[in-house]
Amino acid sequence: MEIKDSYELPLPKERVWAALNDEQFLKKSIPWCEKLERRSETELAAEVKLKIGPMSTRFTGNITLSDIDPPNGYTITGSGKGGIAGAASGSARVKLIEDKDTLSTTLSYEVSAQVKGKIAQLGSRLIQSTAKKLSKNFFGSFVKQLEDMDKS
Amino acid sequence: MYSTKYIKPNSTSEALEAIKSMGEGKFLAGGMTLIPTLKQRLASPDGLVDISGCDLDSISDEVDAIKIGAMTKHASVGESGLVKKAIPALAKLADGIGDRQVRNRGTLGGSVANNDPSACYPSAVLALKAIVHTNTRSIEADEFFTGMFETLLEENEIIEAISFSKPAKANYVKFPNPASRYAMVGVFVAQFNDGVRVAVTGAGEGGVFRHAEMEAALSSNYNADALSALEISSEGLISDLHASPEYRANLIKEMTKRAVV
Numbered sequence: 455m456e457i458k459d460s461y462e463l464p465l466p467k468e469r470v471w472a473a474l475n476d477e478q479f480l481k482k483s484i485p486w487c488e489k490l491e492r493r494s495e496t497e498l499a500a501e502v503k504l505k506i507g508p509m510s511t512r513f514t515g516n517i518t519l520s521d522i523d524p525p526n527g528y529t530i531t532g533s534g535k536g537g538i539a540g541a542a543s544g545s546a547r548v549k550l551i552e553d554k555d556t557l558s559t560t561l562s563y564e565v566s567a568q569v570k571g572k573i574a575q576l577g578s579r580l581i582q583s584t585a586k587k588l589s590k591n592f593f594g595s596f597v598k599q600l601e602d603m604d605k606s
Numbered sequence: 607m608y609s610t611k612y613i614k615p616n617s618t619s620e621a622l623e624a625i626k627s628m629g630e631g632k633f634l635a636g637g638m639t640l641i642p643t644l645k646q647r648l649a650s651p652d653g654l655v656d657i658s659g660c661d662l663d664s665i666s667d668e669v670d671a672i673k674i675g676a677m678t679k680h681a682s683v684g685e686s687g688l689v690k691k692a693i694p695a696l697a698k699l700a701d702g703i704g705d706r707q708v709r710n711r712g713t714l715g716g717s718v719a720n721n722d723p724s725a726c727y728p729s730a731v732l733a734l735k736a737i738v739h740t741n742t743r744s745i746e747a748d749e750f751f752t753g754m755f756e757t758l759l760e761e762n763e764i765i766e767a768i769s770f771s772k773p774a775k776a777n778y779v780k781f782p783n784p785a786s787r788y789a790m791v792g793v794f795v796a797q798f799n800d801g802v803r804v805a806v807t808g809a810g811e812g813g814v815f816r817h818a819e820m821e822a823a824l825s826s827n828y829n830a831d832a833l834s835a836l837e838i839s840s841e842g843l844i845s846d847l848h849a850s851p852e853y854r855a856n857l858i859k860e861m862t863k864r865a866v867v
Contacts, residue, residue, distance in 0.1 A: 507755035510650075534737040538647045571609060571647050582845050583723065583754055583811040 457586050460562035461597045465604060467552040471525030473600055474548065478558065480517075483596040484532075485588055488512075500533060504542075506584055509573070511536040515543075521546045526550055540571020545586060546592075561597065565589045609651030610644075616740050618662070618764050620653050628653040633764060635677060636709050662715070665689060671737075672696070676715025680704075683714065693734065694774035695794070699726050702780065704776040704787050715765040718728055721813055723754045723789040723844065726780060728814035732805035734770040734795035736796030741766060741841070754813045759821055773798050773826075777865040783848060791857035795865040796811050801825040804862060808844050809854045820862055830863040841845050 463470055473479045477498060481490040482556045489501035498517040503510070515534025527550050533543035544567035551560045567585040574581070610779045611628065614636055615621045620639045632651040634640060635658070643649050665686050672692050674683060684701035685816030690760040703709055703717075703726050704770040718738065731738070733746045741764045750758050756826045759765070774798040789808035796803045802824040823832045825832040843851035 482740070507722065508639050509648040511648060572648060580754075580846070586811060587754060 457565040457567075457582075457589050458563065459593065460560055461589070461593060463559045463561060463597060463600060464557075465536075465559055465600060466557050467525050467550050470550055470559045470561060470600065473596070474528070474530075474550075475519075479596065479599060482599060483592050485591040485595075490517070496522070498501070500534070501534065504536070506580070511539040511573070513542065536573065538572065540569060540573040541577075542573065543567065544568045546586075546589065561593070563589070564594060608647075608650070611649065612656065613653065614656040614659050616659050616661075618657070618660050618766060621639050621764060622651075622661055622741065622762060624655045627636055627825050629656075632654055633657055633719075635719070636679065636712040638712040638718075639714065639720050639722065642715070644683075657764065663713075666694065668769060670784065671771050673739075673767050673769045674714055675767050676714075676765040677713050678716075680709040680714070680717075681706075684709065692729050692772050693770055693776060695729055695773075695778045695796070696734070696770060698792070698850050699778040702726065702778075702782070702787070714768060718750075718768065719757060719759060719765055721751055721757050723810065723813040724790070724808040725814075726778070726789055726807060727791055728800060729789075729792055729794035730770065730778065731806040732814055732816060733796040733803045734773060734776065735796075735798070735803065736771065737763040737769045738765055739767045739769065740764060748816075751814055754811065756813070771798070777867060779861045779865040781861055791854055793858060793861040793865050795824065795851075795862060797824075797828055803829060806858055809858055811842050811844055817858070817862075826867065830866045833859060833863055833866070 477490055477492050481487050486503045488503055491499045494498055496519045499516050502513045513534030513536045518531045527548045529545055529547045533539045535541045546563045546565045549562050557604035569581055613624045614622050615695045629652045631653045634654045634656045658677055662675040664675045665688055667688055680703045681701040684697050690697045717725050718731055721728055736747045738750050745758055752758055776796040778794045780789040783790050791809045792807040794805045802821050804817045804820045805814055806817055819836055838855040840851035840855040843854045845851050
């Protein structure tokens with residue numbers, strides 16, 4: 455399963471990169487994130503309450519940053535356990551490309567996601583759509599926050 | 607064993623009181639989705655408020671529309687003389703949901719509030735310009751569905767009834783999953799004096815949607831041939847183990863052709 459998309463931001467690359475490394479920004483972007491704490495340079499602890507249709511499960515897990523190439527991109531990986539419901543993980547390769555003439559940046563991402571356990575059995579027909587929706591939520595609200603900040 | 611609180615009130619106002627007394631309660635309609643979810647421990651609400659005693663299961667003729675109570679079971683809609691006479695396509699849809707057990711438990715309101723992307727009923731709501739009546743307001747179908755498993759309903763808002771406009775002509779055809787009978791693609795076509803509405807379920811990643819190109823083609827010529835030249839885009843269609851987006855795009859066209867008779 456592969457999910458790809460990109461956004462264009464009217465901001466220099468360094469600004470976008472700084473936001474990608476700011477846990478406050480990330481917390482507001484991760485859908486239903488209830489807790490996000492930085493453990494180290496590359497590790498954060500997260501608690502997410504995922505609600506999809508009739509399912510409602512609290513996941514606790516880690517977010518790790520790897521393949522870090524400032525300010526051009528990184529891979530952000532989240533993995534969590536939802537108790538008896540199973541486990542879910544997803545990673546997104548994020549790339550920033552700057553257009554020097556307009557000083558705008560294109561943020562592109564490629565997501566892959568896996569689920570295990572009961573969620574996988576019950577929700578198999580929905581996993582792709584859900585992963586797509588969550589990715590869109592994450593990057594959509596990330597981009598919106600940046601744009602709002604730029605305006606104010 | 608796990609325990610949960612169960613309350614069965616006699617009116618929607620009592621049901622609202624009951625749910626407010628719980629931290630994270632859930633309304634229980636027919637339970638055809640919620641109960642399996644609870645059994646699998648994929649949700650663990652503090653309590654359930656069963657609204658089957660709230661007198662929400664009548665079917666009435668409102669001249670231009672048929673109004674069906676939210677707790678009306680699929681089997682009752684399928685059997686209803688009123689529905690069969692005014693909107694036979696709606697009775698046919700209800701008769702094709704799941705299996706006999708599901709049709710004897712599952713409800714109209716439960717299905718519509720859940721907005722499963724593969725459920726049959728949302729397509730009828732959208733194609734038949736239905737109005738969703740809740741305890742606080744009336745919502746037009748075009749505004750009601752907002753995404754996969756998402757609707758305009760607020761927390762603790764109950765659907766009380768849904769009014770389906772009577773079309774000049776309508777039909778529902780689905781390609782069911784052979785195991786679950788869920789629509790891999792289902793198309794509800796309804797012809798009104800001011801045009802044709804085509805609602806597609808089972809196919810869109812955002813849930814049920816109207817197909818503008820097919821509506822335009824059928825509004826000018828209500829004939830299956832009018833669709834022959836159309837290319838159905840696979841953009842935004844569901845991809846899962848049952849079918850690819852391209853396969854679903856083809857099914858959308860095929861099911862619509864079969865529905866236009």
